[in-house]
Amino acid sequence: MSKVISCVNQKGGVGKTTTAVNLTAGLGKMGKKVLLIDIDPQGNSTSGYGINKRDLNKSSYNLLCEGAAIGDVVVKTEFKGVDLVPANMNLVGAEIEMIEKDNRESVLKKAIAAVREKYDYIFLDCPPSLGLITLNALNASDTVLVPIQCEYFALEGLSQLMSTIRLVKQRYNSNLELEGVLLTMYDGRLNLTQQVVAEVKKFFPKKVFSTVIPRTVRLSEAPSYGQPIQYFDRSSKGALAYDALAEEFVKGIR
Numbered sequence: 001m002s003k004v005i006s007c008v009n010q011k012g013g014v015g016k017t018t019t020a021v022n023l024t025a026g027l028g029k030m031g032k033k034v035l036l037i038d039i040d041p042q043g044n045s046t047s048g049y050g051i052n053k054r055d056l057n058k059s060s061y062n063l064l065c066e067g068a069a070i071g072d073v074v075v076k077t078e079f080k081g082v083d084l085v086p087a088n089m090n091l092v093g094a095e096i097e098m099i100e101k102d103n104r105e106s107v108l109k110k111a112i113a114a115v116r117e118k119y120d121y122i123f124l125d126c127p128p129s130l131g132l133i134t135l136n137a138l139n140a141s142d143t144v145l146v147p148i149q150c151e152y153f154a155l156e157g158l159s160q161l162m163s164t165i166r167l168v169k170q171r172y173n174s175n176l177e178l179e180g181v182l183l184t185m186y187d188g189r190l191n192l193t194q195q196v197v198a199e200v201k202k203f204f205p206k207k208v209f210s211t212v213i214p215r216t217v218r219l220s221e222a223p224s225y226g227q228p229i230q231y232f233d234r235s236s237k238g239a240l241a242y243d244a245l246a247e248e249f250v251k252g253i254r
Contacts, residue, residue: 050226
């Protein structure tokens with residue numbers, strides 16, 4: 001049975017989608033069978049895998065709001081080992097539509113159950129908020145991966161995120177655990193970066209990935225070509241970092 005991991009941070013611009021796309025690609029390269037479910041209305045993971053959001057017949061909206069079978073929504077990507085449930089702007093009003101549903105916090109968990117035997121890992125790329133869609137993701141997940149930007153403001157809201165995770169664990173999903181915290185946009189030359197790293201490690205002892213994701217132009221360019229960084233520029237610092245992260249993730253040692 002697959003392990004389900006939510007990529008979560010209610011703050012935008014921290015490298016959450018970049019991590020979802022490139023970590024899944026790295027795991028796929030390692031021979032793992034991976035499903036990435038894009039539940040962010042911006043659909044950036046969808047674009048990051050080269051899929052045109054305007055051409056979608058079905059998306060994660062149909063999964064969450066219309067009861068579509070997940071097998072009818074999954075798209076095979078052209079990249080090794082990775083399937084995708086895409087997203088588009090239809091998802092914008094999904095939380096309002098879901099309010100009327102019975103067991104609305106468990107819609108995604110129920111949908112995922114049908115394919116858990118098919119994959120090694122299922123990743124959920126969550127929206128930058130702590131609303132009903134993210135609640136669904138946390139309820140469906142085994143663990144939570146939290147990307148944190150190496151800047152001061154990234155630390156703000158961290159306690160709110162952890163309070164939400166604790167609340168979900170108490171009320172809905174007692175098995176939910178923290179997979180790890182990933183430091184992104186890392187620049188070791190800056191004193192501020194070192195201060196943020198120290199604070200994060202103090203806040204999350206033994207839960208911070210050893211791998212850090214550097215701030216690089218190539219990581220920013222790759223999505224516009226619809227390719228994970230490992231395929232866009234496999235010798236770049238970003239590609240090497242996400243390959244290292246994939247190996248660390250599989251080993252499960254922090």
